[in-house]
Amino acid sequence: MIHQSVNPLQLPILDVSQPLSVSSLSSLAEACKEWGFFQIINHGISKDLHRKIYTLSNKLFCLPSESKLKLGPSSLLKTYTPHFIASPFFESLRVSGPDFATSAQRSADVLLDEQNSEFSEALQDYGSKMTELSKIILKFVLMTLGDGFDTKYYDSEFKNCHGYLRINNYTPPENLEEEAEGLGMHTDMSCLTIVYQDEIGGLQVRSKDGKWMNIVPCEGTLVVNIGDMLQAWSNERLRSSEHRVVLKKVVNRFSLAFFWCFEDEKVIFSPDEVVGKENARIYKPFVCLDYLKFRESNERGKFEKVGFTVKDFAGVVEVPMFKQENGN
Ligand SMILES: O=C(O)CCC(=O)C(=O)O
Numbered sequence: 354m355i356h357q358s359v360n361p362l363q364l365p366i367l368d369v370s371q372p373l374s375v376s377s378l379s380s381l382a383e384a385c386k387e388w389g390f391f392q393i394i395n396h397g398i399s400k401d402l403h404r405k406i407y408t409l410s411n412k413l414f415c416l417p418s419e420s421k422l423k424l425g426p427s428s429l430l431k432t433y434t435p436h437f438i439a440s441p442f443f444e445s446l447r448v449s450g451p452d453f454a455t456s457a458q459r460s461a462d463v464l465l466d467e468q469n470s471e472f473s474e475a476l477q478d479y480g481s482k483m484t485e486l487s488k489i490i491l492k493f494v495l496m497t498l499g500d501g502f503d504t505k506y507y508d509s510e511f512k513n514c515h516g517y518l519r520i521n522n523y524t525p526p527e528n529l530e531e532e533a534e535g536l537g538m539h540t541d542m543s544c545l546t547i548v549y550q551d552e553i554g555g556l557q558v559r560s561k562d563g564k565w566m567n568i569v570p571c572e573g574t575l576v577v578n579i580g581d582m583l584q585a586w587s588n589e590r591l592r593s594s595e596h597r598v599v600l601k602k603v604v605n606r607f608s609l610a611f612f613w614c615f616e617d618e619k620v621i622f623s624p625d626e627v628v629g630k631e632n633a634r635i636y637k638p639f640v641c642l643d644y645l646k647f648r649e650s651n652e653r654g655k656f657e658k659v660g661f662t663v664k665d666f667a668g669v670v671e672v673p674m675f676k677q678e679n680g681n
């Protein structure tokens with residue numbers, strides 16, 4: 354498969370420990386509009402915490418499939434996504450907030466005999482930090498839409514957002530020839546997603562004209578993707594990033610994706626001021642959960658697959674359901 358890389362330098366790296374300067378605001382605005390993707394530094398998450406979560410999660414992923422399936426789709430907790438759902442090479446464990454410790458502990462208790470709170474404590478630490486970070490980033494993103502829009506819309510529209518984490522483990526085939534798709538192209542259903550990928554790399558983001566850009570892992574840097582909910586809420590002034598994971602080496606790859614989402618019952622409807630007088634409204638109002646269910650119920654719309662997106666669901670102009678799969 355051939356794909357071009359785009360110069361990653363044209364995308365901003367945002368220092369989230371500082372107030373936004375005029376120039377970083379304008380490059381952030383450009384990145385959110387054109388890519389739905391940017392990177393952050395000085396986020397306050399230590400390398401040690403990532404290591405710790407990796408080590409502890411790896412113990413769980415190394416358990417036999419029969420054990421892990423006790424948390425699988427037909428179990429009570431349903432926190433584990435086994436291989437062959439998203440892709441043959443992908444498996445994942447979900448930890449839900451705001452009580453990340455309890456969620457992690459419930460899964461660990463099913464899988465492990467010994468009582469140990471290390472995993473749940475690390476996940477609570479990570480989940481709480483990601484929650485605070487999501488709020489900061491969301492305010493920065495709102496600022497790109499208009500002066501003072503962060504204070505104006507944060508409390509009225511986003512204060513009931515909640516987060517959950519997916520711990521992802523990719524196992525490439527041993528006979529890997531060139532590359533394998535670890536996770537097919539998709540958009541996230543969140544408002545925004547914060548991703549940590551380990552040093553193996555493989556995350557790619559797609560430009561509007563269909564070129565794939567490699568997101569080269571860089572220590573201390575996290576990736577932010579704008580999701581479908583912000584795309585709809587902003588009437589497409591913010592783009593939901595199209596991304597995928599490509600496996601190029603015969604080594605396991607580890608990532609953490611933290612999804613910051615609207616509450617299920619939220620009605621998503623872009624405020625007039627966000628749409629702007631000169632622009633047509635391109636989304637009908639819709640209830641968040643209805644969109645999540647739409648994606649769940651469509652084989653092609655599941656988070657892992659290329660397929661229907663929020664535009665197909667709530668776009669004012671009907672998009673034919675038989676539209677060609679994107680990309681290649
Ligand atoms: O593994 C990654 O780097 C990205 C994962 C991702 O896109 C997702 O879980 O939605």
Ligand SMILES: [Fe+2]
Nearest residue numbers: 539540541596
């Ligand atoms: Fe994603």
